[in-house]
Amino acid sequence: MNPKRPVLYLDIDGVLQYADGNRWKPRLEAEQFLRWAVERFDCRWLTSWINPNQAVPKELGIAVPGGIEEVRWRQVNSGARYPYKAAAIRDDEPWSWLEDDPSEFDLADLKRRGKQSNLILVDPRKPYILLNQICPRLEERRRHHEMGL
Numbered sequence: 001m002n003p004k005r006p007v008l009y010l011d012i013d014g015v016l017q018y019a020d021g022n023r024w025k026p027r028l029e030a031e032q033f034l035r036w037a038v039e040r041f042d043c044r045w046l047t048s049w050i051n052p053n054q055a056v057p058k059e060l061g062i063a064v065p066g067g068i069e070e071v072r073w074r075q076v077n078s079g080a081r082y083p084y085k086a087a088a089i090r091d092d093e094p095w096s097w098l099e100d101d102p103s104e105f106d107l108a109d110l111k112r113r114g115k116q117s118n119l120i121l122v123d124p125r126k127p128y129i130l131l132n133q134i135c136p137r138l139e140e141r142r143r144h145h146e147m148g149l
Contacts, residue, residue: 006145007095008041008138009071011085012049014100014124016060025127031062033130040142043068046085046097086110094145096138100124 010016016034017024027033037043045052045068056064073088084105089095091113099106100122110116120137123129 004093005040005042006142007090007093008037008043009046009089009095009097009099010037010043010068011097011099011122012045012047012052012056012060015098015122015130016056016062017124018127019124020127026060026062027127027130029128029130030060033135034062034068035065036131036135037138038065038067041096041138045070046073046088046099084109089115091115096120096141098122098134 013024016030017026019025034043049055052070053064053068056062071088073085084103085099086097086102086106086109089097095118097119099119101124102110102119102121106119107116110119120134122134
């Protein structure tokens with residue numbers, strides 16, 4: 001068994017918020033979901049938002065538990081830029097990624113790496129799906145990891 005916890009990459013728009021017409025609104029279950037997630041996963045922001053640990057509470061009005069690090073996917077130490085989010089995901093650790101709208105480049109990269117099943121698509125139009133739909137799927141993945149599957 002691998003004692004290292006699996007990683008959960010988190011988008012914000014479409015994941016912690018849902019689309020109501022042409023506006024984003026915070027999911028009412030987002031704060032509870034984040035607490036649940038950090039208890040079970042090493043969480044990392046994979047979003048276009050800048051400084052999400054500060055921006056999410058301010059913009060969405062929800063608390064963000066400590067321990068969620070930001071993946072700066074648009075720039076690496078060398079100064080080169082990742083052209084899409086999936087390129088910033090490390091395959092040397094078990095991971096899942098919550099995203100509502102991956103780019104064609106993201107999807108092609110995941111397919112090339114054989115990691116399409118690590119992507120969990122989140123429906124951006126449904127206000128209540130994190131706790132009753134997404135959490136069970138993530139819990140199943142975490143159990144498989146703990147069993148070494």
